[in-house]
Amino acid sequence: MRVEFDEPKCVAAGQCAMIAPAVFDQRDEDGVAIVLDATPPEEEHDAVREAAAVCPAAAIRLAGE
Amino acid sequence: MPDAPYYPMHREARCPFAPAPEIAAMPPVGQVRIWDGSTPWFVTRHADQRALLNDPRLSIDEKLPGYPHMTRARAAMAPHIPSLITNTDPPEHTRLRRTVNAPFMVKRVEALRPRIQRIFDGLVDDMLAGDNPADLVEKIGLPVPTLVITQILGVPYADHAFFQAASRRAISHDTDPDDAAQAGKGLGEYLGGLLAAKIEQPADDVLSEMGARVTAGEMTFAEAVTMGSAILIAGHETSASMISLGTLALLRNPDELRKLRENSDDPKFVANAAEELLRYLTIVHSGIRRIAVEDIELHGTTIKAGDGVIFDLAGANYDPAEFAEPDRLDLSRPARQHHAFGYGSHQCLGQSLARVELQVIYGTLYRRIPTLALAVPFEEVEFAMEGVAYGLTSLPVTW
Ligand code: HEM
Ligand code: SF4
Numbered sequence: 001m002r003v004e005f006d007e008p009k010c011v012a013a014g015q016c017a018m019i020a021p022a023v024f025d026q027r028d029e030d031g032v033a034i035v036l037d038a039t040p041p042e043e044e045h046d047a048v049r050e051a052a053a054v055c056p057a058a059a060i061r062l063a064g065e
Numbered sequence: 066m067p068d069a070p071y072y073p074m075h076r077e078a079r080c081p082f083a084p085a086p087e088i089a090a091m092p093p094v095g096q097v098r099i100w101d102g103s104t105p106w107f108v109t110r111h112a113d114q115r116a117l118l119n120d121p122r123l124s125i126d127e128k129l130p131g132y133p134h135m136t137r138a139r140a141a142m143a144p145h146i147p148s149l150i151t152n153t154d155p156p157e158h159t160r161l162r163r164t165v166n167a168p169f170m171v172k173r174v175e176a177l178r179p180r181i182q183r184i185f186d187g188l189v190d191d192m193l194a195g196d197n198p199a200d201l202v203e204k205i206g207l208p209v210p211t212l213v214i215t216q217i218l219g220v221p222y223a224d225h226a227f228f229q230a231a232s233r234r235a236i237s238h239d240t241d242p243d244d245a246a247q248a249g250k251g252l253g254e255y256l257g258g259l260l261a262a263k264i265e266q267p268a269d270d271v272l273s274e275m276g277a278r279v280t281a282g283e284m285t286f287a288e289a290v291t292m293g294s295a296i297l298i299a300g301h302e303t304s305a306s307m308i309s310l311g312t313l314a315l316l317r318n319p320d321e322l323r324k325l326r327e328n329s330d331d332p333k334f335v336a337n338a339a340e341e342l343l344r345y346l347t348i349v350h351s352g353i354r355r356i357a358v359e360d361i362e363l364h365g366t367t368i369k370a371g372d373g374v375i376f377d378l379a380g381a382n383y384d385p386a387e388f389a390e391p392d393r394l395d396l397s398r399p400a401r402q403h404h405a406f407g408y409g410s411h412q413c414l415g416q417s418l419a420r421v422e423l424q425v426i427y428g429t430l431y432r433r434i435p436t437l438a439l440a441v442p443f444e445e446v447e448f449a450m451e452g453v454a455y456g457l458t459s460l461p462v463t464w
Pocket of ligand 1: 152169296303307413414
């Protein structure tokens with residue numbers, strides 16, 4: 001799995017950081033998401049899929065799925 | 066469309082948590098009649114809302130002619146409101162939203178959790194030491210989010226009677242436009258005074274943070290004031306409704322309440338329970354509103370440029386294609402994909418804060434007061450239906 005993040009779309013709602021904190025964080029100055037691990041390990045995949053599904057801005061895409 | 070049903074619709078008294086039965090009966094792309102006699106499109110399905118709420122062919126620019134305003138008062142005010150996150154589209158929206166996001170991001174509100182827990186515990190102590198029965202709205206529901214948002218913003222809690230009354234007048238469906246404008250103006254003057262003081266003498270709060278952005282030229286004074294009012298208004302009434310309505314819904318579903326009490330030390334269970342209550346209650350019940358700026362084809366219907374579109378969030382949250390047996394409160398069902406906070410770029414700015422508040426309360430209230438019960442028959446509980454979000458006027462409880 002590879003996490004592709006479309007930064008200009010992100011509205012910093014933080015759903016990704018809440019659901020998959022090992023893979024997403026938020027930038028201190030404006031809350032925009034940061035991908036901590038673009039090729040997350042197996043055990044994170046479910047959480048990352050859920051984060052991508054609920055991201056309100058559709059800013060997270062998963063390749064290699 | 067002469068027979069378009071009037072919107073917002075009334076819920077059935079027998080089952081006040083579920084959306085009005087007409088909503089489920091509507092076609093995927095229906096039409097409703099609103100206060101000004103216009104008949105905007107009405108989109109209720111979860112999948113359609115997901116697709117459209119990120120579609121650049123729809124705009125939230127409330128200054129465009131044909132925008133389906135929530136109330137007469139909002140329509141009258143719209144031309145005078147500066148550009149804000151609540152009336153701009155990406156990319157301008159994205160830029161503006163990034164100037165106000167920081168205090169509401171997950172790690173900043175998580176850091177507030179112990180403070181929110183302390184505020185809540187203190188209020189429960191006071192309630193238990195006082196008269197029994199008591200009104201849960203007055204003792205817990207309204208003070209928790211109000212104390213939290215005033216501390217975050219940097220607004221004196223002592224002024225709460227003033228700004229609670231002013232915000233209720235500013236957003237109710239019942240208020241006439243002059244009165245609403247005056248209430249909004251009063252609130253603006255109040256926050257303007259505070260903001261000026263914070264620019265002089267900054268503290269560790271959101272108004273000071275916005276003050277610094279005004280000084281740096283990233284935001285005008287008027288924008289900061291309007292944004293401050295929006296946060297203050299949106300930040301207390303909604304969470305207050307979720308606390309009191311959530312408690313009422315749980316008291317009506319004793320098996321679910323028992324599960325919540327037994328699992329209250331499992332943060333995952335509590336977090337999911339909060340999501341399911343957000344779905345089940347969908348307190349924002351007057352639809353989120355947009356206007357088409359290009360023609361949109363949807364299920365064989367053409368939504369024309371210039372047409373208003375209303376998204377009924379309860380429609381999506383009770384869509385059986387997304388949530389099986391939607392009328393059932395099921396605290397363990399996967400519910401995070403609900404639309405209670407909206408969807409798309411305008412999805413609620415305060416959602417992470419609201420989540421922490423609700424998790425603290427749902428996770429501790431029923432454990433601390435295991436005998437909590439209604440002090441009046443359910444039929445006598447008074448609902449407040451006239452706002453953008455619905456709630457309870459009071460919730461008499463005993464223990
Ligand atoms: C359970 C509580 C809450 C619910 C159900 C709720 C619901 C919503 C909904 C449905 C929207 C979307 C409006 C639209 O798309 O047109 C929204 C936006 C917003 N909410 Fe909340 N809200 C809650 C709590 C809060 C809190 C605590 C704050 C305080 C910071 C807040 C501030 C805002 C703001 C500023 C927006 C506008 C965001 C934008 O347009 O980009 N809300 N909320
Ligand atoms: S969920 Fe989407 S919009 Fe929200 S912070 Fe993550 S990437 Fe950004």
